[in-house]
Amino acid sequence: MFSKVLIANRGEIAVRVIRTCRRLGIQTVAIYSEADADSLHVSLADEAYLIGKPRVAESYLNIEKIIEVAKTAKAEAIHPGYGLLSENPAFARRCEEEGIVFIGPKADIIAAMGSKIEARRTMEQAGVPIVPGVSFALDSADEAAKAAASIGYPVMLKASAGGGGIGMHIARDEAELRQAFEGSQKRAASFFGDGTMYIEKYIERPRHIEIQLLADSYGNCVYLWERECSIQRRHQKVVEEAPSPFLDEETRQKMGEAAVRAARYIGYANAGTIEFLVDEQKNFYFLEMNTRLQVEHPVTEEITGIDIVEEQLCIAAGEPLRYKQEEIRRDGHAMEVRIYAEDPNTFYPSPGRITVFSAPQGEWIRHETAVQSGITVTPFYDPMIAKLIAKGPDRQTAIERLLEALRDYRVEGIKTNIPLLEAVLSHPAFQAGDTTTDFLSKHWKPIKTK
Amino acid sequence: MNQIIATMAGSVWKIVVAVGDRVEEGQDVVILESMKMEIPIAAETSGVVKHIHVQEGDFVNEGDVLVEIE
Numbered sequence: 001m002f003s004k005v006l007i008a009n010r011g012e013i014a015v016r017v018i019r020t021c022r023r024l025g026i027q028t029v030a031i032y033s034e035a036d037a038d039s040l041h042v043s044l045a046d047e048a049y050l051i052g053k054p055r056v057a058e059s060y061l062n063i064e065k066i067i068e069v070a071k072t073a074k075a076e077a078i079h080p081g082y083g084l085l086s087e088n089p090a091f092a093r094r095c096e097e098e099g100i101v102f103i104g105p106k107a108d109i110i111a112a113m114g115s116k117i118e119a120r121r122t123m124e125q126a127g128v129p130i131v132p133g134v135s136f137a138l139d140s141a142d143e144a145a146k147a148a149a150s151i152g153y154p155v156m157l158k159a160s161a162g163g164g165g166i167g168m169h170i171a172r173d174e175a176e177l178r179q180a181f182e183g184s185q186k187r188a189a190s191f192f193g194d195g196t197m198y199i200e201k202y203i204e205r206p207r208h209i210e211i212q213l214l215a216d217s218y219g220n221c222v223y224l225w226e227r228e229c230s231i232q233r234r235h236q237k238v239v240e241e242a243p244s245p246f247l248d249e250e251t252r253q254k255m256g257e258a259a260v261r262a263a264r265y266i267g268y269a270n271a272g273t274i275e276f277l278v279d280e281q282k283n284f285y286f287l288e289m290n291t292r293l294q295v296e297h298p299v300t301e302e303i304t305g306i307d308i309v310e311e312q313l314c315i316a317a318g319e320p321l322r323y324k325q326e327e328i329r330r331d332g333h334a335m336e337v338r339i340y341a342e343d344p345n346t347f348y349p350s351p352g353r354i355t356v357f358s359a360p361q362g363e364w365i366r367h368e369t370a371v372q373s374g375i376t377v378t379p380f381y382d383p384m385i386a387k388l389i390a391k392g393p394d395r396q397t398a399i400e401r402l403l404e405a406l407r408d409y410r411v412e413g414i415k416t417n418i419p420l421l422e423a424v425l426s427h428p429a430f431q432a433g434d435t436t437t438d439f440l441s442k443h444w445k446p447i448k449t450k
Numbered sequence: 451m452n453q454i455i456a457t458m459a460g461s462v463w464k465i466v467v468a469v470g471d472r473v474e475e476g477q478d479v480v481i482l483e484s485m486k487m488e489i490p491i492a493a494e495t496s497g498v499v500k501h502i503h504v505q506e507g508d509f510v511n512e513g514d515v516l517v518e519i520e
Contacts, residue, residue, distance in 0.1 A: 341485070342485075348489055349485035351458065378459075379458065379460045379461075379484040379485055381486070382486055383486070
């Protein structure tokens with residue numbers, strides 16, 4: 001096992017990775033920008049290095065600076081967390097070149113899965129069902145219109161390099177598609193440096209269900225069941241749970257086996273997630289592969305008892321997988337809500353100084369955050385300030401415990417989406433498991449806020 | 451003279467008007483980026499763009515004047 005690991009991230013995920021490292025007796029190295037000097041991940045780590053100005057391009061995305069810090073601190077491995085450089089093949093490659101272990105898959109696998117078009121082709125070859133659509137780049141609105149005509153409307157226009165819902169657009173007819181094409185292409189080029197677009201058939205009322213995988217460097221691979229993450233705003237997840245209230249055992253097993261088949265086919269090693277769209281008839285389609293730790297990994301940890309970060313470290317250190325498929329437990333129900341610094345009605349960001357911050361504690365409650373009273377949430381990074389997770393023997397108990405914890409959760413000084421989270425968890429449709437990705441647009445009624 | 455101000459802290463991602471342009475009430479003039487989200491800032495009244503106070507890439511605080519229209 002490693003003796004020192006650098007965490008190339010910030011916020012709650014840096015804190016969470018540090019926690020497992022400490023438990024395993026691994027020294028930790030934090031990096032931080034000028035905006036994060038007071039952050040919890042800086043004070044918790046054994047060493048911390050200032051790497052630049054607040055903007056991510058001048059700090060957390062500065063590959064050479066981070067490599068330099070890793071060498072200075074003599075870190076043997078780098079944990080990238082999620083977001084930022086976690087799915088950047090150039091960063092993984094630089095680590096490989098410098099003899100620093102990148103805690104994640106190989107650079108060429110990140111690159112292959114990072115191109116959504118290439119990932120579609122690969123999954124098709126691996127025998128994993130994909131959403132009907134095109135697996136080639138569309139250069140113009142004319143080409144898009146031609147492809148859409150063969151697939152049938154409505155279609156989803158997507159950016160091949162995309163993520164976080166940016167550059168995605170539903171088009172119900174040719175006029176909508178033509179209108180959206182250029183803007184989406186430009187937006188993707190601006191955000192990802194790659195304006196390659198493709199289209200897929202738009203699946204009505206889908207559920208977003210993903211399979212957590214662990215794979216080692218010796219061809220062993222297991223799935224840690226599924227997470228359902230259908231409750232989304234702006235194509236970003238808000239509530240996640242495991243198990244899914246929708247799947248039956250047969251579909252669960254089929255999806256798990258398809259995900260393992262995909263990972264084996266590409267020679268994947270480390271923790272990874274295959275995201276699927278599931279339609280009302282329980283047909284499932286490959287959506288994308290996340291070649292990193294997911295934000296919502298705690299719900300899987302809570303039902304399996306497996307520390308996914310610990311397994312990532314073991315796999316990266318060259319150890320064989322410590323579990324066989326039949327040893328993966330599934331115990332009770334876990335649910336997570338993402339607490340965002342944002343207006344619950346408009347979903348617009350709400351940066352500012354947090355004057356009061358207190359989270360409930362309890363045997364069934366897990367709280368992941370790097371925020372505390374008196375800190376300022378800056379506009380430079382993602383609006384997620386915390387994750388709250390509750391566990392119970394069944395779904396209804398988990399919902400009730402999470403609701404109770406949310407009612408005791410206090411954040412003052414900024415707006416948060418807590419009113420929305422309470423409304424979702426209390427909603428009869430949510431409680432009945434009627435969770436499709438259009439849930440919020442269908443059920444969420446703007447409320448008065450302070 | 452009407453000032454269009456930033457409704458939240460963030461970076462100026464795009465300026466979609468030029469000095470001398472005629473803008474209508476509700477039309478986007480500047481797009482800010484904050485917390486990885488694009489936030490369009492619209493003109494509150496119709497008029498002609500008199501002055502643009504910011505450049506793309508600038509960091510602005512809530513309340514900063516972005517554009518003046520007349």
